[in-house]
Amino acid sequence: MDFSLSHEQEQIREAIARLCEPFDAEYWLRKDREGGFPDELHRALAESGWLGIAMPEDYGGAGLGITEAALMMQTISQSGAGLSGASAVHMNIFGLHPVVVFGTDEQKRRWLPPLIAGKDRACFAVTEPDAGLNTLKLSTRARYEPGADGGHYVVSGQKIWISTAQVANKMLLLARTTPIEEARGTEGLSLFYTDLDRRYVEVREIDKMGRKPVDSNQVFIDGLRIPAADRIGDEGKGFSYILHGLNPERILIAAEAIGLGRAALARATAYAGERVVFDRPIGRNQAIQHPLARSWMELEAANLMVMKAATLYDAGKPCGAEANAGKYLAAEACFGACENAILTHGGMGYAKEYHVERYLREAWIPRLAPVSPQLILCFIAEKVLGLPKSY
Secondary structure, three states: OOOOOOHHHHHHHHHHHHHHOOOOHHHHHHHHHHOOOOHHHHHHHHHOOHHHOOOOHHHOOOOOOHHHHHHHHHHHHHHHHHHHHHHHHHHHHHOOHHHHHHOOHHHHHHHHHHHHOOOOOEEEEOOOOOOOOOHHHOOOEEEEEOOOOOOEEEEEEEEEOOOOOOOOOEEEEEEEOOOOOOOOOOOOEEEEEEEOOOOOEEEEEOOOOOOOOOOOEEEEEEEEEEEHHHEEOOOOEHHHHHHOOHHHHHHHHHHHHHHHHHHHHHHHHHHHHHOEEOOEEHHHOHHHHHHHHHHHHHHHHHHHHHHHHHHHHHOOOOOHHHHHHHHHHHHHHHHHHHHHHHHHHHHHHHOHHHOHHHHHHHHHHHHHOOOOHHHHHHHHHHHHOOOOOOO
């Protein structure tokens, strides 16, 4: 059992850290105040070929695993970019996984290269205001109309908490093709990857607590026509296709959370060594030392679970429990580290110029999304411990 990174994995981490250097704390402070998508970071990653890190080589990607993608996302976040930087490219890394697994060769050649090159930007349109995490209750309707060109679907409905929809030109959309009263089991939903045509799609930004550079939105779809050629896989099987991307998504956001927690811990440790009160650095006091030491242990322990989940996934082995546990542990460790960073700074931790208050605001994201901590605990209780389903 070897817990060390390979030489190639270390090189990935070092290369991403160098690429992120120009995007320093002041850059992200300005973005947090003014908003605006971090185009410069997105462009730098695209031009260096990193957006395709986990995409097949046949379509312009690097053909690496989720382990390497997690290291990349963790390093972006740890650079001080936090979730603002990581979320700018998060969808590129895992979002089109259903296309890679279930798409036709024609679809892969049509869709993957522009995304990898940074020419296309995609958003992930699944969540709905009335369904929440109960995805099988989605009501956005896709009605098929036959035609000589293979036909098309006409889609109407609403989505919520859709990231990057302000800047995206593509949309991965889960919609109902079978009325809910006629659907059996997990069938009845279909998955599409198509143009975000703003003549039929209205995007309203949600004013939120943190991660201002990367927008979150309500999306209103009214009569959007989607060619049948833009449907991924079989009609009615979309939910099962989405499930294949859930574990990679949890692994990646967990890695990003650990990166954010490490960034907060680094700032807190540096401040504790520099800040002198009563003629001694505050870092000499155990009341300062112990919470920071505990955060280090929690982050490292969470990282082991996340890397275990990524390793299992890349080996083609079941990793649902590990991916969910890693996401839970990483989110909690991240939040604790960010909170301790503010407490270490005292009153200055409340000031934007010290950056740690921004970290804490962003630390809520991995706790809340893409699945609540309570549902993760329910999953572990039922699927791992064998207890009765509670919901």
